[in-house]
Amino acid sequence: MDPAKLTLDPAFEVGPVERRLFGSFVEHMGRCVYTGVFEPGHESADDDGLRRDVIELAREMGVTAVRYPGGNFVSNYEWEDGVGPASERPTRLDLAWRQIETNAFGLGEFMSWAGEVGVEPVMAVNLGTRGVREARDLLEYANYPGGTRWSDLRVKHGVREPYGIRVWCLGNEMDGPWQIGGKTAEEYGRLALETAKAMRRVDPDIELVACGSSNPRMPTFGSWEATVLEHCYHEVDYISTHAYYDAVAGDRASYLASAVEMERQIEDVIATADHVAAKLGSRKRLKVSFDEWNVWSQSLFGGESGLDWAHAPRIIEEEYDVAAAAVVGSLLITLLNHADRVGLACQAQLANVIAPIRTExxxxxxRQTIFHPFALTAANARGRVLRAQVTAPSMPTEKYGEVPVLAAAATLDEGELSVFAVNRGETSLPLAVDLRGLPRAGTISHVTVADADPAARNTEREPRRVEPRAVQGATIDGDRLNAVLPPLSFNVVKAS
Structure with a gap:
């Protein structure tokens, strides 16, 4: 294959690396919570029932923020069910996933878990079956110091200091017909506005995320964001967007090029938000919260109506291959390349359900294969994101036409350059990085996630089948860095 070229210049940058880009998602769905992050009686569990092995893997992965408790789950959730003594909590029917919810894991357990992992909590409120009052009450319980009904209840439950949760999502996928208590754009826009106003009166320092359309294939996409933001633009800080990329619905080349769709989606949402800003005469610029994204063979899922009532059933527990790792790597690259406007991103979900971490x-x-590009990017993306000018051979796709075989991003931090690169092609790809104006590099390293078999997976029996490995041969020749990217691979090349 002809070589690819990446041109970098320190004078041209996207913006600082936003640590919240490396977020994840814990929802009461399948086995994400129960037997995932929480399993009393497990040999690794602590006194609170939190699995220490999962805590350690989440730390290793570099997760920085976690959205909770949903997802579709939140739109029928009564937060009061998940606080106080566990023995007194009610068992409920979760209408989102047809599950029996014991509420053994709730806000207090989640906050303990988040503290152990060292992540920032991102809390969603129920704007499906509930509204302004319940959102206000939850915020008071979580963040107000004491001396009021709900803050004193938190103290009574053994938590004297406020949780201080900063980021709050105003519902979830409210335009989805699957959503319990779904809304029209007008209905939701008004509700989001009034909820935001009330919550800011309780705690003016919070950051609020308004629901964008559920995904770019919705007939409401674009018009939903415009209508919603015309109502609540001045009261929110983010507009959310979601997307999943299907390995089996369509041609393989389009799947490998999924990041093209993510890029278009981000730019469409930004354009819509900025249009509303212009219409309102506002100089404020919203950021995007891409708070659900991942690879998911969604076309194989029959929907929640086909599920039997059960507690913590095995649903959507995909085994990811090397190709999925390459796609996830390219999605992370896309998020980095939009770090000026994407302020938060959450890979969905953390454990078992379409997840980088699997448990029994x-x-x-x-660790599943998709664990590794996330961990490598979170560990090495520091400082500023540089504008990456890619020149590369192309490959044909049914959905997007000709797409470059190379996806790349780069960060610069105190003289250390990190290049993140995905070779979407089936053969090795020589890469030349033009380092004009960058500090002279003395050392270089190259790590890849790849395998001779693109269908290779990590399983319980073979958990280390696919792991990052060092690649020899990368060189610095004057102002040019040279490396060879293996077929269908995610790579980090560092020079300092």
């Missing part, structure tokens, strides 16, 4: 009840936890 009473058994081990292990």
């Amino acid at each position: 009840p009473g058994g081990p936890a292990w």
Whole structure:
């Protein structure tokens, strides 16, 4: 294959690396919570029932923020069910996923878990079956110091200091016909405005995320964001967007090029938000919260109506291959390349359900292939994101036409350059990085996530089948860095 070229210049940058880009998502869905992050009686569980093996893997992965408790789950959730003594909590029917919810894990357990992992909590409120009052009450319980009904209840539950949760999502996917208590754009826009006003009166320092359209294939996409933001633009800080990329619905080349769709989606949402700003005469610029994204063979899922009522059933527990790792790597690259406007991103979900971490009840936890590009990017993306000018051979796709085989981003931090690169092609790709104006590099390293078999997976029996490995041969020749990217691979090349 002809070589690819990446041109970088320190004078041209996207913006600082936003640490919230490396977020994840914990929803009461399938086994994400129960036998995922929480399993009393497991040999690794602490006194609160939190699985230490999952805590350690989440730390290793570099997760910085976690959205909770949903997702579709939140639109039928009564937060009061998940606080106070566990023995007194009610068991409920979760209408989102047809599950029996014991509420053994709730706000207090989540905040303990978040503290152990060292992540920032991102809390969603129920604007499906509930509204302004319940959102205000939850915020008072979580963030107000004391001396009021709900803050004193928190103290009574053994938590004297406020949780101080900063980021709050105003509902979830409210234009989805699957959503319990779904709304029209007008209905939701008004509700989001009034909820935001009330919550800011309780705590003016919070950051609020308004729901964008559920995904770019919705007939409401674009018009939903415009209508909603015309109501609540001045009261919110982010507009959310969601997307999942299907490995089996369509041609393989389009799947490998999924980041093209993510890029278009981000730019469409930004354009819509900025249009509303212009219409309102506002100089404020909203950021995008891409708070659900991942690879998911969604076309194979029959929907929640086909599920039987059960507690913590095994649903959507995908085993990811090397190709999925390359796609996830390219999606992370896209988020980095839009770090000036994407302020928060959450890969969905953390454990078991379309997840980088898999567990077995009473058994081990292990890293799926998609764990590794996330961990490598979170660990090495520091400082500023540089504008990456890519020149590369192209490959044909049914959905997007000709797409470059190379996806790339770069960060610069105190003289250390990190290049993140995905080779979407089936053969090795020589890469030349033009380092004009960058500090002279003395050392270079190259790590890849790849395998001779693109269908290779990590499983309980073979948990380390696919791991990052060092690649020899990368060189610096004057102002040019040279490396060879293996077929269908995610790579980090560092020079300092």
